Amino acid sequence: MKNVDDLIESAAELAARGLSKGEIADELNVSRETASWLVERSGATAQPNDQSATDADTASIGGPQDIHVDWSAIGRDSKRMRYIAAAMADLLAKHGEDVDLTVGIEKAGGPVATLVARELETDLATYTPAKHQWEEGDIEDLGGTFSRNFAGIRDRECYVVDDTITSGTTMRETIEAIRADGGDPLACVVLADKQGVDEIEGVPVYSLLQVISVGKAD
Numbered sequence: 154m155k156n157v158d159d160l161i162e163s164a165a166e167l168a169a170r171g172l173s174k175g176e177i178a179d180e181l182n183v184s185r186e187t188a189s190w191l192v193e194r195s196g197a198t199a200q201p202n203d204q205s206a207t208d209a210d211t212a213s214i215g216g217p218q219d220i221h222v223d224w225s226a227i228g229r230d231s232k233r234m235r236y237i238a239a240a241m242a243d244l245l246a247k248h249g250e251d252v253d254l255t256v257g258i259e260k261a262g263g264p265v266a267t268l269v270a271r272e273l274e275t276d277l278a279t280y281t282p283a284k285h286q287w288e289e290g291d292i293e294d295l296g297g298t299f300s301r302n303f304a305g306i307r308d309r310e311c312y313v314v315d316d317t318i319t320s321g322t323t324m325r326e327t328i329e330a331i332r333a334d335g336g337d338p339l340a341c342v343v344l345a346d347k348q349g350v351d352e353i354e355g356v357p358v359y360s361l362l363q364v365i366s367v368g369k370a371d
Contacts, residue, residue: 160221164188165195175284179260182317182345185284187219220364222317222345228261237361238268241342244359245273245312248339254304254311256280256338258327265344266314276304278311280330282323297330307335318346318360321353328354 160181167177178188227233245252255273257266259281270277282297299306313327324341331338338356346360 161191161195164191168192168195175282176260178284178319182222182224182261182319183219184217184319186217190217218366219319220347220366222347222364224316224344227344228264234264235268237344238265239272240361241265241314241344241359242269242272244342244361245269245340248312252310252312252339254278254306254309254336256306256311256313256327256331256336258282258313258315258323259300261317262315265316269312269314269342273312275312278304278306280327282326284323297326299330299334306331310337310339313338313341313356315341315343316345318343318348318350318358321348321350324358325353328356 160183163181164177167180168174172180174188174192175185177192178185181188181191183191227237252273253275254277255266255270255275256278257263257270257280259279263279266279267277279300279302280297281300311331313324313331315324315327318324324343328338328341340357340359341353342359344360345362345364346358347364347366349363349365350358352358
């Protein structure tokens with residue numbers, strides 16, 4: 154994708170396929186507010202009562218502040234993915250050899266976590282965050298889930314893997330869900346971090362890239 158118009162077109166296509174705004178945010182590696190704005194600008198909104206952050210005031214200033222990260226050049230090639238996963242696994246390896254579980258955050262974090270788990274020789278679990286159900290309103294009213302098709306969490310130390318950190322909300326939710334299920338998250342790793350965080354909920358966060366917006370303050 155080269156510009157905002159491409160993102161708007163992609164948002165329209167995803168909305169037409171029935172994806173929620175939270176899923177669109179995940180697919181495009183942008184915040185939920187940005188996903189809402191893109192869908193609004195595309196004219197693809199199907200919700201007549203939509204009162205998101207993408208109203209006329211937001212549109213008038215050119216949209217929310219965000220950074221789009223396109224890592225499809227990695228994602229579409231299994232060899233590149235394997236190399237990237239090896240680098241991510243190396244960032245986690247400092248936490249010792251006793252960790253036997255890697256948790257991938259769906260959707261994009263799942264394939265990356267699979268390759269990281271292979272590098273680290275751990276079991277694999279996956280977590281689907283609440284944002285995949287999100288359209289409007291308070292996301293705290295929704296809940297995420299661990300897939301029963303993969304390893305269990307209880308009484309296990311684990312690593313957490315995702316593709317990007319946009320606001321940190323999804324990573325924080327995942328850490329809290331792991332602890333609620335009786336697990337112990339020791340460290341997190343992502344391809345790109347748009348917030349520049351060192352830790353979330355007391356858990357260290359590593360990234361291959363930190364992508365920070367630099368601009369004039371209001």
